[in-house]
Amino acid sequence: MTDLSLVASHPEVGTGLAARGSQRARLVEGMIQAVAEKGYANATVADAVRAARVSRGTFYAQFASKEECFLEAYKYGIDVMVDRIRTAIRATAPEANWQERLRTGIRAYLETLSGEPRFARTHLFEVHLAGPRAGAARDAALRAFADRYRSSFRAALEERPELRMPSDDALFILSAGVDQLICARVRAGALDTLPDLTDELTLTAVAFLEGAAAITPTTERGAS
Template identity: 85%
Template sequence: MADLSLVAAHPEIGGHLAPRGSQRARLVEGMIQAVAEKGYAAATVADVVRAARVSRGTFYAQFASKEECFLSAYQYGIDVIVERIRAAIRAEAEGDWVARLRTGLRAYLETLAGEPRFARTHLFEVHMAGPLAGAARDTALRAFADRYKSSFRAALRERPELRMPSDDALFILSAGVDQLVCARVRAGELEHLPELTDELTLTAVAFLEGAAALQPHTPEGGS
């Protein structure tokens, strides 16, 4: 399969896309291709199997429905994004917590800017795929919120006068970043997303120093 999506970067997918490779991997990648081309609502199982170059029977041997295949593809993509953020932060080990936070944000923005098909899936099409997809979307936002928590935990080690925001507050930060990214992509500015890095870093730092400081003291790592 040529011109692969972000999902193909997952170790369970990318190494199994050869013609005689995993049919499940080919279907997951085919789902992203079909949704990127037509949108979730208009994409059909026939579109997915055509992109994957397998039979309809093969599809239903692997997945009970279009929704199940989509959710699998979505989760693989989110796993890749989270791992890219982690890897970028690990590579920034010598910087302070703000530098690592900035690096993580830039990794997220650069990944979306460089992967327009999965960006569409993650930012827009997931909302069209039903309540289970909505729950998967919430789980993804909480995974990104956990990355902020890790950055803020490092901040508390450097600046113990600060306080860890609650999990719900971190979710609000994650969702707010997401909404700004959505607005920029709707405006046709996908390739310019990395330019938001400094603004989002300032916002996240202000969030910790402002909103978090108003909370009662909780132990490090608490919510």
């Protein structure tokens, strides 16, 4: 299997593909290839099997359905993206402040999507067409990215204790809003320009954090 997708970068998939013995690894990679080419609605088990170069019987020995295979492939891809963000942030210079680390994480996310058009289509568009379980997986992915913002903001609070950590729902809104802008850029055929959004998204995230500190929660207002 050549010209692999982001999913193949996951250790569990990559090891299986390298060994040429893991039919499951070949199938999750084949499913991403099929969905990227035809869209989730039109991609079939036969397409994934063809891309993986295994039999239909092999597919059903590994997965109960197209949905199950797709969801596993999607989770692997999200795990890789989150790991790349985390790795990029850890590689920043020790003297870097929280805003520089935040910017590094955002750029790593944008560069990953820009460099992985097949998984970008899966993550941004096709997952919405794959049913309720895929919708839940998409929500979980957004919360995973929200957790990365939380980590950056936690560092900010160490430097500026007057700030306030946004709520879980607010962080989800930030994560989802970022993806909506990315979706618009990709729909306009500008996937390769995603890294150009780094500075704008960093400014937005910083303003989001500072804005949270300026608003007194309802519970505190009621107690005053």
